[in-house]
Amino acid sequence: MxxxxxxxxxxxxxxxxxxxxxxxxxxxxxYQLGANAYGSNPSWYIGGDNKNGESKNARYSFFDTDSKAGxxxxxxxxxxxxxxxxxxxxxxxxxxxxxxxxxxxxxxxxxxxxxxxxxxxxxxxxxxxxxxxxxxxxxxxxxxxxxxxxxxxxxxxxxxxxxxxxxxxxxxxxxGDLFIQAELERQEKGKQARRAAALINA
Structure with missing residues (x-):
């Protein structure tokens, strides 16, 4: 594995x-923002003012992986x-x-x-x-x-x-780190020894 x-x-x-x-x-x-990526950001509106209507950023999604099924x-x-x-x-x-x-x-x-x-x-x-x-x-x-x-x-x-x-x-x-590698090898040897002991005692 x-x-x-x-x-x-x-x-x-x-x-x-x-x-x-x-x-x-x-x-x-x-974050699953979806089409509300700009949320309350002024960029949602033209010139930052909601009186001017929505800008091209309104209902825009930052991430292509955002979806209701996500x-x-x-x-x-x-x-x-x-x-x-x-x-x-x-x-x-x-x-x-x-x-x-x-x-x-x-x-x-x-x-x-x-x-x-x-x-x-x-x-x-x-x-x-x-x-x-x-x-x-x-x-x-x-x-x-x-x-x-x-x-x-x-x-x-x-x-x-x-x-x-x-x-x-x-x-x-x-x-790789030599100390980590040595510890991994030590643990593997311990596992093998325990397996061998279990087989002998079985």
Missing amino acids: ERILLYHDSFQNWKAHYIEKAQLVLSDLP FRIAEFFHFCNNLLIKEPKAKGKAPCMILFCAFEQQFELIEAAKQYGFNNYINIFTDINDVVIDPCAGSGTTLLACKNLGRKGYGFEIKREYVKGFYEKLLPLAQ
Whole structure:
């Protein structure tokens, strides 16, 4: 099984794919603005005044993926409920969900994300070999961070060109870390030893 997979599909079809349960779900959700992209922005009206009538920006959609059949928040939370690991009794093993949403401090958060990157969030909330899922993966930077940090990463993206670009351009930029690689090898040897012991005791 591949450690990093970006599926050209909607997360709503997750049952059709093999996905391990995740320690972390990390995603920048689509806003689903549709034809109300400019909303209360003065650009909606000619000259910024509603007395002048609607401008060419009225009923304009920023994103070609916005549609009534697109992102559904209830299905997203159903997805998370099914694919986050169940909360264990062990300390420090509770699953986590990080969602980037627009609100008044969005620019502060975006600057913080640029400064620290997804690596920081993934390092804090997961351990080496844990699973991270990005249900709305876009270009796949979350999955690249997973690859660099020795985590398993799964993502979904509905735009074919993003998935193609991820495999052809972004994933080859992954940079292995010797310490992470050594830890992955140590864990694999431990698994093999446990399997061998189970066979002997069977």
